Amino acid sequence: MVSNDTVSNDTVSTVRLLVDRERCLGAGRCVLTDPDLFDQDEDDGRVLLLTGPDEEPEVTAAVRRAVQFCPTGALTLSDD
Amino acid sequence: MADDLTTDHPPFPVPRGCPFGGPERAAGGDAEPPLTRVTLPTGGTAWVVSGFERVRRLLADPRISSDRRRPGFPHLAPVPVGNPPDETLPMVTLDAPEHTAHRRMFVNEFTVRRMRLLRPRIQEIVDQCVDDLLASGRPADLVQTISVPVPSMAVCELLGVPYTDRDFFKARTQKLLDRSNSAEEMRKGFGELLGYFDELITLKEKDPGDDLLGRAIVKYRDAGRYNHAYMVNTATMLLNAGHETTTNMISLSVVALLENPAQLAELRANPEHTAHAVEELLRYFSVVDLTVGRVATEDVEMDGETIRAGEGVIARPSSANMDPEVFADPHVLDIHREEARHHVAFGHGGHNCLGQNLAREELEIVLNTLFRRVPDLRLAKPADELSYKDTEQVYGIHEVPVTW
Ligand code: HEM
């Protein structure tokens, strides 16, 4: 019931996941939420995406939840 | 601020009322005004912010400070006089950018992967404590046999306290959380722990070793900002933050599940669901609640009120976690609750709990191990006759007599 109606459920939408490692303070809620996509760097503890260099992660329901949970605003969605 | 001269703001905190009906004064949603002015035990006033959205908004607001030295910070107890030097303050009381710099020194020690590597050790610790419980006479106190030693030994493991010192460590933490001891004895116990960290860190300065404190000493030296008192304070802060919180969550969770036998039976049959149940228990009890205080550095408008620069504000996780807009029937404990993970029991914003993945792991392992190895565990005293920590800063239970 936490709304995420700022984005549509449309899978062909242009919504993209944006990651700002400067804001990440690394408690890893994203990793718990979607371990297939998110990881934390061994050395600095900050968020890493498990996608290839030119691969754009799909904005799934789990990704949206990770964005909602992220306590520091390091993960956001954008549609430009 | 003529307001401050009046004393008609309601007192804060008030006792929770029913421990299993949820915090009464944190009804969330429409039941509570968005912001309430309260009188603190120290005599000052502060705002209390309610509701999921507002609590999260406030804790993510850069105009809100965690700096306990600032006038207006909502202290619940008188602060000791004399400010410690700036360079010795641990991260909990710092704001960005200092907070960020210190927190970055430690985040890699608490990643999800690191905590998974600790799992086998936490399991051994829990098994040892359950052995001790089973070897003791019945009834036994769950708090002193399980809830206190598990987090205490987990912090030893994390910080790299040598095995030979752990009995000392365990005895001191047991003493600190046993209210039959006088305030004087508790102060002495705390002083002994501080003295212990002082010595341990002095040893690690000579031979850092491959553990959290050793690695932190090396990192701070490399950055040219190593400070002995800072490291002692940080170790003590990690013990404080990681100990009583987890202790109380263990006690409350065991009692709550014993009181909800149908949900307990489901977990026994499906231990892989315990991790999710732990999220619901964290939401339900919000043991860290009264102490999530901040002070405004600028005027902050919120829902028609203005929190003025210099005014204190408390963002209660229990109020967010009992918000019916987010959690339907919030006063019901439901281990299948889909939205349980939305809780803010570990806070929100930059200071969100650094040790949350350790706490999750300890809780999951304790619940699964205890209920598997002691299948007929039961309370030796009815839940409504237990003594709840209604007047303490971290919510919990003093003693839990159990038998089997
Ligand atoms: C169930 C157990 C726990 C609960 C409910 C809990 C809750 C919290 C909360 C609500 C905060 C935020 C306080 C604020 O914003 O003012 C916090 C911060 C913190 N917690 Fe925990 N905690 C738990 C266990 C632990 C453990 C096991 C550790 C470490 C061993 C730990 C270390 C910390 C630290 C270092 C901070 C401060 C982080 C910062 O200032 O950046 N906590 N905790």
Ligand code: HEM
């Ligand atoms: C363990 C199982 C328990 C359950 C299922 C339970 C359930 C409830 C429910 C449904 C209410 C009324 C609804 C509400 O106010 O939210 C209530 C009220 C209350 N309960 Fe319990 N309870 C339990 C244990 C306890 C214990 C152990 C205590 C005392 C230490 C206690 C003290 C109270 C008080 C004082 C109220 C009235 C709260 C108020 O309205 O101010 N309850 N309980």
Ligand code: SF4
């Ligand atoms: S949830 Fe946010 S702050 Fe936490 S590790 Fe992931 S990106 Fe970083």
